[in-house]
Amino acid sequence: MEVITREIISTDWITIVIIVCLALLATAKLINSARFSEFVMLFNTNKYIVINQKGNKLSTFFNGILILVQILSVSLFIYLSIDVLEWKDQVIDLTLYLKIASLYLFIFICKILVEKIISTIFSIEILIEDYLFYKISYRNFLGLILLPLNLLFIYTAKPSKIVIIILIISLLILNLIVLFSVYRKNENVILNHLFYFILYLCALEIAPYFILYKLIV
Known part of the structure; x- marks a missing residue:
């Protein structure tokens, strides 16, 4: 049997990343503790959104x-x-993480800019602004949920493939639920512009993440 060596992930720089995340969360709470408290309860109540x-x-x-x-x-x-x-x-090191974070940030910014341009062209700035806040707030909350999971996977128990796959599917389902809820709130607008809505889904909600996957892989 041929022995295959696997790289052991260094946790030094990962620890720094996690400390930075915790420091940022502490800063957010310091800036506005009431708003932060509403944010961490986002899946229980929509008070933060309202x-x-x-x-x-x-x-x-x-x-x-x-x-x-x-x-x-x-x-x-x-x-x-x-x-x-x-x-x-894939070489599992800091360079890969920086590549992922840079691509994620780039696609994130490009999506927002394109959506704002579209809102200006079609004079629906208020609708798009509310939509972006709703969607990004829930994705911020998902990022918060992933933080303790990352800690668990790095310092306690390395997850199996099936656990990671289940988590990825769960995150996708949660994202779909969030998108469906906001689309349902604006059902009349969507039905009146169904063709453009389908183009929007394909171009700005599906394609960017497919591109991110292809660029990383």
Whole structure:
């Protein structure tokens, strides 16, 4: 039987990434503790969305911190998934993580810019702003959920392939539920522009993540 050596992931820089995430969360709580408390209860109540959705709250410093935590945490989960699923031709090191985080950030920014351009062209700025805040807030919360899972997988027990696959499927389902709920709220607008809505789904909700997958792999 041929012995195949596997690289052991260094936890030094991962520890720094996690400390940065925790420091960012502490900063967000320090900036606005009431708003942070509403945010961490997002799956129990939509009070955070109702109170903060209006007034271009997406571009605030508080929300920017949560977006950064999302990018760092989700990128780390993708990085760990690549290691567990043993994708070929991937060197498991800091360079791979930086590549994932950079691509994730690039696609994230491009999506927002394109959506804002579309909103300006079709004069639906308020609708798109509310939609973006709703969607990004829930994805920020998913990034928060992944943080303790990343800690568990790195320092306690390395997950099996089936665990990672189940988690990925669960995250996809949660994302679909969030998108479906916001689409249902704007059902009349969508039905009146069904063709453009289908194009939007394909171009901005499906294609970017497929591109991210292809660029990483």
